[in-house]
Amino acid sequence: MKILVSNVEVPSARLGSWNNRISVLIENDPEFFDFILSPSNSNLESNLYCQKRKWITYNPLFYRFQLEHWVARDFLTAIRDISKSAESIKIVVMDDLILCEAIAGLKDKLSCFVELIFSYHGHQLLVPESFGHKIDKIFFLTNLGYLESLAVNKVFSPEVFVVGNGVRSDLFYPLESNQKQQLKRGMGFADTDELVVWMANSRPAKGLHIFLKLVEGLAPKFPHLKFLVIGNAGKLPIDNPAVYQIGKIGHDQLPKYLQISDYYFFTSLWKEGFGLSLVEAIKCGLKVITSINGGIEEVIQDYDRVIRVKEPNKVQAWIEAFELLRKKDFEAAKPEKLKDFHNYENWELKFKSAIEA
Template identity: 40%
Template sequence: MPLNILISSLPLPATKVGSWTNRIGEFQKQTNFFDHILSPTENPDSTFIFCQKRDLNPIQKLSGNRSEKVGTDYFLELLKLGAGKNPLKILVVDDRSLLEAIALRKEELPKGTELYYSHHGHQLGAPPHIFDLVDKVFFLTELGYQKTLEVNYQFTPEVFVIGNGVVGDGFKPISQEEKNERRKEFGWTNDDIVITWLANARPVKGLHLFKKVVANLLEKYSNLKVLSIGHKPQSDLNSSNWVQVGQVSNSDLPKYLQLGDAYFFTSVWQEGFGLSLAEAVKCGNIPITSPLGGITEVLSEVPHKIYVQRPNIVEDWVNAFEEYLNLRNSPEFISQEFDFGSWQSYDKWEQRFLNALKS
């Protein structure tokens, strides 16, 4: 019987706020599928084995085979696990250097060993000297897979489009009555319109643009309130209409997203999926978003969404909010129903993931 092994450059099980790390933790908890998980774990045991990427000195950085050196400890552990001659089924999660380190020495592992890669970005640059040695690649969207075919002159692995899944039963809408009651904790009224934003402060997430959008909107709408989550406190956000929550745990996240009416997803890069976008929609927010990367596929079933085709232009986001105001007052919006529970659910993702691993 093959040994199922997962390789991660991030610590597992997850102890910090994360996205796929929480999902993998839940998957292992529910299925116990992986015999061993190699990562810089904080709690090593027979299943969770401590491995971490090596730092390179300046000379090593200039030499060839950098990825092999970076992933040395992971590969040495794989050699130990394969010493019994059982074939290995190895899944590398979203780390190209570790994938390369294993692929280039794959022939040293037991006969029948298979190597899989879970890609969490949009398009994937796939040099043949690595990816001809990879058996399967898992994509988040069909759009990401098709884009990968466009940018690579050859791409040989078997492919599965497995998407994403929101972990936690708390990601669901609440009634307007409960929403109004909980908003009182922030001093907000029933007439206020609340927009939410969730990400870290990396430039590609567009917080610098969102600040300018909000400044424009507050000049027009005194009843506008802003709830931003996930980023470090910004000293220039001193408006009484803006609440900065900071980082919160996955279990606490729904109680903030559920307060929102609309969610601004100001991403200005090719998103692989946009998990926070799915979390916000499941909590009842209407998404106002760029259409970059796989976003349009992720939202294809959502009845109401507003796309900003030119996400680097502040005025276009302001106009999109005006479009949202017209939408929320329309009979179509009021009568529309949507199954938030099953959409982008963890359970559906788990079945796709298991199928990809076992096929």
Template identity: 30%
Template sequence: MSKVILISQIELPSSSIGSWTTLYKNYLEGNHEIDYLICPEPKNKFNNITYQFTSHSFIDKIKSKIYKKSHLSALAALSKIVKNDGKYIIQVIDNYKIVPDIVSLLQKLKIRENCKIQFFYHGFPPYLDKEKGLVFFQNIDELILLTQDSHKAHLRYYSDLPCMVSILPNAIDANKFYKLDTVEKENQKQILNITGKQVFLWCSQDRPKKGLQVALDLWNAIYEPNRILLIIGSSRTEQIPGVIFLGKIPNSELPKYYQVSDVYLFPTLCEEGFGLSLIEALSCGCYCIASALGGVPEVLQYGKYGKLINNPLDSSEWELAITEYCTNPIAFEELPNNLYTFETWRSGMNRIINEAKVF
């Protein structure tokens, strides 16, 4: 039976907040198919997995500079696991640069044919140029993407992909992100001292491509005394009427802000791989208005679950969508209960791994 090796640049479980690190934490705490985990040493460890830790000592950094490779430690860890008579599924998360060297190592050990390499990509558009991309895809056995639209974008760019492709959307903890009834929602608004307010929410990292400035410019145009905009993820302290900057909020506290919000704004200016916060907001009952970029249209099922803005830099589109919400809101469908859940993700990942074991 094939053994499964997961290679991560980030320690798992991770102390940082991220969509895929959260997913893998949940996955590795439950019924999973991973046998070995290669990563930096975490503060706490999973009990049901065998670790090989990567090192970042001064000597390792010198070697990396000399050989111009930042992943020598991960390759050394991999060489300690693989045996000449074994079969392996090697799963790599987002680290393009390590893949050719994994292939070289396996060829040197004369076990490349006994291994399958799965590459899990959390972006949306093709990352590599055509020449490098096609060589890269010849080196892997399976590409795992977040959306069907990302797969189509890859096919448009490369014309063909010489590897298998699987789709595994992101997921959330449905036990934490859920809709409150009207009474409970009002109670939570009272606790947060925002009773009687129409609550808008923006939640992301404060980088230009995430569109916070788009949301603030929009707010200047639509602000009324009965409206309030909550900003999560930004360290800004500027004073803007009706805007509350909440700073960075722990993941465990995020649900209550989604649950008291009426409208979730997602004005991204980049091709998002997925847009996980949209699913968190939808699951909590928010009316979602989002940029139609990257994987977002597919996540919202092209307008079935939320309002899509075709030109995110056109403020009039956003203003029209807000006016529509306030006067005659579109009755969007609710997400199916099992569409983007941890349980669905776990079963999907186990299926992808088990199907790869048949060789």
């Protein structure tokens, strides 16, 4: 029996996130998980509504009691009920170490065999020794993430699988030149416009402040550049007619903005677990300028149309990288190669195989 545990809604249509990917898996194979525990009101028969509650206090004397009887109560109650009629259970916890800790504490109290699996979506993972030994498997997005986690943990006993990440090739793919120009015109841009994309939320770790400063450096030099900011909902602190704030858009709208564009800046200033939006841009054939924090280097290793920025906190480093990118004579992106680049089907196969292993 397999149980999926999530502190966010599953199924979900959230763009560029693991729960969207899991939702596609469930849609493709609704019987893979016997139960889905999440704060979702889905009509799926396998769905059991469970909500992770906020801490009342962080007093260490009450930590364990709060964790079991308040914060993770719904999930633990559901697992206890399921276990009564099961011989063995595989529990997959999606990227929530608190819920993983709570379930680890319950594991030895159940009458059936329990395999605890933690699917991690960051880069470096520090696993507390108090319950780390009760995690049977950990899934990483990159091998670099696993190796850095191995280095920072005094004891690291779980079996490890590197399952990567995946983007749907039927949504994210490059257009032929004439199709691209036609779509670009239809979206209000001129044939001579060169479109530069930045896509993330506005957290400082994503580097929007760096991107807006490099816009000020590039716009006067290259008057045909137009800069698209996707994902940021707040007002931009810049007054430049070359900047277009697209805001938050749906999964069905995003591909066309990438398909009409030419360059993608991935100005991440933290150790990325993977960089899903980076892969979405690459699969649409864009030329990329990226920092190489976290697992990014491993993600882009099979893509040639890219410039790496080793000092991402320096605006001038990004400007110089863009100028270098414009001078380089890259081979045209090959649709068949991009289709296989971190595609969803490969991820689903690795993810499901690792659970079953």
